[in-house]
Amino acid sequence: MPRPRTHDQALRLRLLDEGGRLLAAEGPAALTTRRLAERAGTSSSAVYSLFGDKAGLLRAMFAEGFHRLARRFAELPRSDDPASDLMALGYAFRAHALANPHLYDLMFRSPFPGLDLPVEDCEDALATFQVLVSAVRRCLEAGAIAPADPEEVAKVLFGLVDGLAGLELRGWLGEPEVAGKCWELALGVALRGLQRPEEEPSLSWRPPSYRSGEGRGGGREPGPVAGSQGRAVPARRATSRR
Amino acid sequence: MPRPRTHDQALRLRLLDEGGRLLAAEGPAALTTRRLAERAGTSSSAVYSLFGDKAGLLRAMFAEGFHRLARRFAELPRSDDPASDLMALGYAFRAHALANPHLYDLMFRSPFPGLDLPVEDCEDALATFQVLVSAVRRCLEAGAIAPADPEEVAKVLFGLVDGLAGLELRGWLGEPEVAGKCWELALGVALRGLQRPEEEPSLSWRPPSYRSGEGRGGGREPGPVAGSQGRAVPARRATSRR
DNA sequence: TCTCCTTTCGAATCATCGTTATGAAACATC
């Protein structure tokens, strides 16, 4: 007897993707409930009936992005060559970024620091990182890469692919073919660099040690470094002081 | 004869840094002229007398960030070991990020896509990248790394350090000492990987080729995948800040 | 002390935000 509902799962997904596109195209300030509703061909109240409020929309976008990434990772076959599997993970990450450029910033750049994500929204996110750690660990066990701390290796590899994906999505890697060559170069370099043992001296030079307040003044205080004291896990953002 | 001016260079710099801190702490939406003025101990019209409008402030923040980075690069000594110089560039990038965490997003994450930057504001930015390319080129000429396209190598290295810096500033690399080990690992791996020639087969496996249609579309059609979770109503009500 | 000129502050303006209350719209049933 009721009116047929249009605020359904299809609209929900449309809002998530369209919201991402708005975010990617015009930045966080442009992602308003009104503009989103207009783009999705509905009214702004759809956001409230489907997500509760705007923060709920953002949380859902975040969760959706990591859900897609987790699924992509889960679909990768596991071969008996752990190094190949590790590389495949890198290319899968790239494929995810290219397929979901509109969700990338929300997933990895926290454009809304005030947003705090409940643990259940972070599960997929943490799981994807653990997939990487596991792949590294298998490489270590198989002797495919030189001994090292798997967590650290995973962080470095994630830094690499995150950096590359960010560059590619901003168009800084050039045409797709050039970008593809960069990815091959990057992942090849990483793997070769990990294979060769670290002891082998490639350099006479030693890196500097960073005492915590080093740099030249970014202002009065030597090292604001607000974000660098955080925990090891990308949990939620602490709400700012104020 | 006039009233003594307080909208001077000192206030200008204070606004740039304080604006960066606001941006880093609470995101683009929190960077308003009112809040910035309050933090800097002035009135919002200071922004207009010093920068013309809010976009001018953002442009100045961007330019200031790259000016500092360019200066830091320019101050690096050039040794006769190009590989060491290349590594030093990486650590200098890290030092810049740690000393200016509040400007990092604005420099490398474009949180205001609508902002268009005139060429003169981008000169330092382009120059810093060319410093990297030159350092790579010197390594190639000296045979310190295996033959490769210097632009591509520079892009990959920039991707690596950008990714790492982003992770560190968000606290995802852990405590500073752990983060430092990640940087050493990363740059060491990169250099070793670049030294070993690419032909040396390290892998039986070939990367996938990305047909250009694959992702670019923005995930409009590919597997939504996620409606499966099914919950429609968010429940949590996290009011916005304040 | 009183002008005059420059500079800054804060109130006012207009637009737009997130969010909500209200009434119209759309069907099933009678």
Add this chain to the structure above:
DNA sequence: GATGTTTCATAACGATGATTCGAAAGGAGA
């Protein structure tokens, strides 16, 4: 077709945004 029930779009509300503009503030010369 009338009725009842559920659902959605619209208009409104209060808050806050960027920006502007008149009035006040502060010294210099008289």
